[in-house]
Amino acid sequence: MLVIVSMMALGLLVAAGVAVYVAYPHRGQDLPVVPQVGEAMRKGVDALPVLEDSESRV
Template sequence: MLFIVIAMLSSLAVAGLVILYVAFPHRGEKVPALPWLGDVLGRAADAAPVLDEDEAELLRLR
């Protein structure tokens, strides 16, 4: 029973971080309530790989 509770809480925490990432740093905005978390997520958004337009054309299916 304890394992299920820990697994549920950890999955909720990860889901909350994903929601914060998509809602704020991914769009270039600051997290209003937690500036330190916004900085961490902003660094993750800057480190994420991005495809250029010419690279995206190479990956399209024909």
């Protein structure tokens, strides 16, 4: 039972993080209460590799 509750809580946290990212930093705006979190999200996404248009065509 504890495992199910903890997995549900983890899923809700991940969903909330995605919603917050899409609502603010993805649009180029700062989070109203904690702008440091938005900056950290932006840095994390910028560090991920990106597939360029020329690489995606097979």
